[in-house]
Amino acid sequence: MSTPNANNPWWKEAIIYQVYPRSYLDTNGDGVGDLPGITAKLDYIASLGVDIVWLSPFFKSPQKDFGYDIADYCDVDPMFGTLADFDKLIEKAHHLGLKIMIDQVMSHTADTHPWFVESRASRDNPKSDWYVWADPLADGNPPNNWLSVFGGSAWQWDTRRKQYYMHNFLVSQPQLNFHNPEVQQAHLDAQRFWLERGVDGVRMDACVFHFHDRQLRSNPPALVRDTSTVTDVNPYGMQAHIYDKTQPENVAFLQRVRTLLNEFGAVSIGEVSSDDALAQMAEYTEGGDKLHMAYSFNLLTPVFTAAHIRQQVEEFNTRVKDGWASWSVGNHDAIRVATRWASGDAVGNPSPALSKLVLAIQLSLKGTPCLYQGDELALTEADVPFELLQDPYGITFWPEFKGRDGCRTPMPWTADAPNAGFTTGKPWLPVPAEHLALAEEIQDRDPESMLNFQRRIIHWRRTLPQLTRGEIAFFDVPEQALALRRDLPGHPSVLAVFNTTSQPLNFNWPEAAGASRLNGHDLQGDVAGTTVTLPPYGAWFGTVADQG
Known part of the structure; x- marks a missing residue:
């Protein structure tokens, strides 16, 4: 242990x-x-x-x-x-x-898991409530509009229990309760x-x-479509997922x-x-x-x-x-x-x-x-x-x-x-x-x-505790660059600036005045006074007096 x-x-x-x-x-x-x-x-x-x-x-x-x-x-x-x-x-x-x-x-589990095999066998077995089951609506449709991340409805009809079971992913991945x-x-x-x-x-x-929401309420439409976790061809991102998770x-x-x-x-x-x-x-x-x-x-x-x-x-x-x-x-x-x-x-x-x-x-x-x-x-x-x-x-x-x-x-x-x-x-x-x-x-x-x-x-x-334990702050620099500072009391602050493009970059960075270059990371870039010169995908690290 x-x-x-x-x-x-x-x-x-x-x-x-x-x-x-x-x-x-x-x-x-x-x-x-x-x-x-x-x-x-x-x-x-x-x-x-x-x-x-x-x-x-x-x-x-x-x-x-x-x-x-x-x-x-x-x-x-x-x-x-x-x-x-x-x-x-x-x-x-x-x-x-x-x-x-x-x-x-x-x-969720696989639908071959013994828990689900038992749960789907009847409505009154010891594991009948281990998964999310729901009766159909009067017209036979699923109980709500919840969608699967992998496409289609999040509900699958089961003939054994004559109910729907929920699956957030594949039909073969039933949702546990x-x-x-x-x-x-x-x-x-x-x-x-x-x-x-x-x-x-x-x-x-x-x-x-x-x-999941015990009342099985339908999700409303998304005010802003989610494309961070699903592709834009997937309708899953069209819902605000406030009832089927979180x-x-x-x-x-x-x-x-x-x-x-x-x-x-x-x-x-x-x-x-x-x-x-x-x-x-x-x-x-x-x-x-x-x-x-x-x-x-x-x-x-x-x-x-x-x-x-x-x-x-x-x-x-x-x-x-x-x-x-x-x-x-x-x-x-x-x-x-x-x-x-x-x-x-x-x-x-x-x-x-x-x-x-x-x-x-x-x-x-x-x-x-x-x-x-x-x-x-x-x-x-x-x-x-x-x-x-x-x-x-x-x-x-x-x-x-x-x-x-x-x-x-x-x-x-x-x-x-x-x-x-x-x-x-x-x-x-x-x-x-x-x-x-x-x-x-x-x-x-x-x-x-x-x-x-x-x-x-x-x-x-690993030789710079500022980069593992220090606080972080960012600087306003040209949009092609990312500039930040890591501060840890008792240590000089670490400055870093990165060129996120394939084109050379030059600009003025007043906060770098007086900084000392840090070597050992192999990335190319230079700061002379307050002038930053970065090659494509270049970076520069340096230290300044403790800002904390």
């Missing part, structure tokens, strides 16, 4: 690295990554300088949503290995000083199972979806989760996708008795401007009292940042310089950075043809939206090996040819590569 962290918020200085197990390393030739593959690469992960390894779901599942449809919360799916494999992973991770965070998908205290306790028991095996933290998937009862449940985590000194991060994600992040993290930190999709959008980044951080800091953010620019649900944030540029081509700049910005914000596998290699979004698509979300909304497969393709380890060294079999998703030149073994040998840049800048950041 770990040491409780109530008085040691180490996670505020940590860096999270997300592993998508299906695509990391396959050790048995079936084309799907597995737990032994992750264990084999833990030395590599440790070399990145990260602290927490977030594992996307590896639990028993029919894999219709690739593990986010769980059929057994307390066992490993055979395609990923065994509980013994997981124990070996934990043991090696802890030996290397890494902490393991598992992905808890609580709001968190108003039932037995459901809450079952999840806490499952969490305890993993915490007792040595797990150091939980990432709470879709944590705003736990509760219910006030969730706060008390998150407090119960925190109480359990505190027993083990474990940490939590919540995925927040709501109409006002920043407000939800604040509500769920403030007070020290709910989530340790939360992240939203607000930096996972196509918008890459200094103004947008500044707005997200400033609004969170304005709304939150003592909570904590985790800033993520890439994960398994978003187009690869190397492609997504290059698309709005005048050149429109992904480049290592852009990837280096994005990481430098992410590591400079107040909050815990969450990095996604492959971004350390500057991997671009893969163009997976329709006939090879696996993601049901993409298949439904194709061709305008191709889903999430493009960011989930296998890690390229060795350029000249079959399937880039990911598997000896047929990979579940193709390895893009353009990723071969970005393979880990090539970049490991190149001191100027994105991979080695990431290692160096993470190490450099």
